[in-house]
Amino acid sequence: MSLFASLLPGDGWEPVSGGESATEVFRRGDVFAKCCGVAGVDELIAERDRVEWLAGTSVPGARVLDWIEWSEGAGGADGSGGARGADGSRGAALLTSAVPGVAAVELPWSEKLVAGFADALRAVHSLPVESCPFLRPLPDVIAQAEDVVRRGAVNPDFLREDVQAVPPAELLARIQAEAPEIAAKAAGDLVVCHGDACLPNFLFDPSTLELTGVIDVGRLGVADRYTDLSLVPAQLHDEWSVDASAFFAAYGLPEPDAQRLAFYLLLDPLTWG
Incomplete structure (x- = not known):
């Protein structure tokens, strides 16, 4: 199992695609999770903030459902940050709603x-x-x-x-x-x-x-x-x-x-x- 998938809340996450900068995307039902290592956190934060902003406009798009960070500290993903992988790696996950169409x-x-x-x-x-x-x-x-x-x-x-x-x-x-x-x-x-x-x-x-x-x-x-x-x-x-x-x-x-x-x-x- 992918390290990123193991840190996401719940079970049933299926890989969708890989990406640049060690980014991985998973889907469970109508929820997408875009995950990255520490090098990609700033970019993922930028995307999170833009998704939130666009959701308040007339242009349809995804909605931010959750934001998870893992770092040195606790050992599981609880949706509030502080999760850490087995290798001590840091990173983040952006959970968004699926967009129809x-x-x-x-x-x-x-x-x-x-x-x-x-x-x-x-x-x-x-x-x-x-x-x-x-x-x-x-x-x-x-x-x-x-x-x-x-x-x-x-x-x-x-x-x-x-x-x-x-x-x-x-x-x-x-x-x-x-x-x-x-x-x-x-x-x-x-x-x-x-x-x-x-x-x-x-x-x-x-x-x-x-x-x-x-x-x-x-x-x-x-x-x-x-x-x-x-x-x-x-x-x-x-x-x-x-x-x-x-x-x-x-x-x-x-x-x-x-x-x-x-x-x-x-x-x-x-x-x-």
Whole structure:
């Protein structure tokens, strides 16, 4: 049995998937448990706080059901912290409600689904900026990319094919050189962004194609809307072999800024690692 599973309350937890930074996900009925070691606790806290915030908005999503930390101390998970694994490891678990529906990526392409994805992303972007306590300023995101590049942790599979052979340091230099111009453009166009606006993170009713929930919001925060929009064209092409013109028309931006799309599409994969 996984160490993480043994520390969760009760029995019957089934593994769903593994993840980065030793993160593991389990499910029991309508409850998900995302668990991590000590290195991932800060990120999991950030996700917990964002899930709680989003649950108080008009955008559907998961609800936080419990938060468990284990560290040196007691020897079992009681929901209030203080649990410790047999090897003395520390970590945490975020328990959330399951979100109904099917991920967009698992549904067949249709004009209605693409329009629904556009509506869902616009709904996130329409949340009041002044009420969102989470910020993702461009300098912070670039600093994150600098750290990933410095550690040699860039995953080339996340990059566009045309730049996979380019050294990450050179890609980062392009980002740094263009950042002032992008920041000036974005200054008046900051919205609440999902932060990882990918098709697997938007769930729909398979019959009505109505949005049922938004998940994986660990990067949610106020940022340039193109942080999210830049990820859409490649996804639509890769998953359904369609261009993004219908999406952008439904979103209400028939002529998107090509420079900002390209900038954030290059920046995003440098921040994972």
